[in-house]
Amino acid sequence: MNRRSFVTGALIAPLISAAARAQDAPRPDAPPPPPPDLYAEGAPFSREAxxxxxxxxxxxxxxxxxxxxxxxxxxxxxxxxxxxxxREDRTLWRGENRGFALDLLPGGFIYRQPVRVSLVEDGKVRPLANDPSWFDFGRAPTPPADKPFPFSGVSVKAPTDRAEELREFALFQGATIFRALARGQILGTSARGLAIDTGEPDGEEFPLFRSLWVERPNPGAGSVVVHALLDSRRVTGSYRFTLRPGEITVIDVEFTLFPREELRHVGVAPMTSMYFFGPNDRVGVDDVRGETHRADGLQIWNGGGEWVWRPLTNPSELQISVFGDRNPRGFGLLQRQRAFPSYNDLNRRYDRMPSVWVEPIGDWDEGQFQLLEIPTDADVNENIVAYWRPKAPLKPGEQFSRAYRLHWCWSPPDRPSGAVTVSTVTGSAGGRRRRFVVDFAGDAVADPNRAGAIRPMTATSVGQIRDVVGRPNPEIKGYRVTFDLDPGNEDLCELRMVLEADGKPISETWLYRWTA
Structure with missing residues (x-):
């Protein structure tokens, strides 16, 4: 299997399409559907509902x-x-001086599942009719005025960059996908409400948000709240999102799941992104761009206090990496490279795409981080998936609740106190040997006079690491480590490195999976 023969769409396309109709028929003794007051004009609304x-x-x-x-x-x-x-004249809250505006998103293209949208005003429901009059159809055919036309989600606007301009900073569209950006950014990495059986041989199950309720914000509140009803073949759920735009855009997520069946593989706070190529992975690349990705690494702050940096790759075969932990402190898919010349792409502007950092709230118990890297031969496929997987399965008849805070940012609010990895470059060292050049930056490595006390501690699961050289890098006021990996006859090596001084770590832990 190689990048050009791997059918990436088989795994990725359903992220923004719906789950197939279940084979299960409703039981004859099933209770009635959810109370209609969630959708009735003027009915009281609450999260409990x-x-x-x-x-x-x-x-x-x-x-x-x-x-x-x-x-x-x-x-x-x-x-x-x-x-x-x-239509501009139909934009919700337009001219109300609430600091926010709301646009409805149309159905069509790959967004084929209708999403029911309602407003919540003064604690009461105001359902929005599925009506084509909301839209200017541009180059698309105008649908019949007397027939319903579906929504596929909502777009939330705020004055993120200029006080006089309301600009889209968050949207909910497709399955359980939502995206956001901070001041000065463009959309990049996506979040999802839930992942089920991602990467499993029998295929992934894709939940969807059937309904959205958006609370009309009070003037000066600085936040807007979106509620969602999740549904899937084996689970339902209620979600509450609190959105606060700014230099760092924050989305607080609170959810409760109600399994229909036992769920052994659930992904909490899942994120999806794209990694096509970069300085550490340019196999078969002939491109005017130096690197192309929406995120270049997975950052983990584990429950033991260790900081981990795992550069992303575009492998020749599906790769799944697992990092066990208990009560994690944070994790995210980050875009650390911010220099435009590194990308040289005026169309996509990967240098302006957000990092996404997850801050768990409360006790998350035992589980593992999972990272999936999927082969792709184009920069349009979301081939990176990362999430937290609880160890204990979710059982029918029991509810499962969690909360976390998402930061859409240039740099996460939480960061290591020591040096961080700013660059990973690989190339041939002759034969099967590979050369690695890893740069670190931060106060712990900024003083070249202290470089003599720094020791790069390296290890590999198989093969051998040779010719390790560490020295100051004055161009970045940091520290550079160069070494060669001799894999022998092995096709996969797990590499590890941390900088130490006086017998103590002074950097995050750099992890890397090399594959032939």
């Missing part, structure tokens, strides 16, 4: 939402679909 709706929905068999897309809209080319816009 969404909990109750998810709990009651879990007692029934899964039934996929009906397709109400007009004929031809599922086949729209992407550029035609993108020409469909919310």
């Amino acid at each position: 969404v909990d109750d709706a998810a709990r009651r929905l879990a007692t029934r068999g899964f039934e996929a939402p009906g397709n109400i897309l007009p004929s031809g809209f599922a086949e729209l080319p992407q550029d035609v679909f993108r020409s469909i816009r919310m």
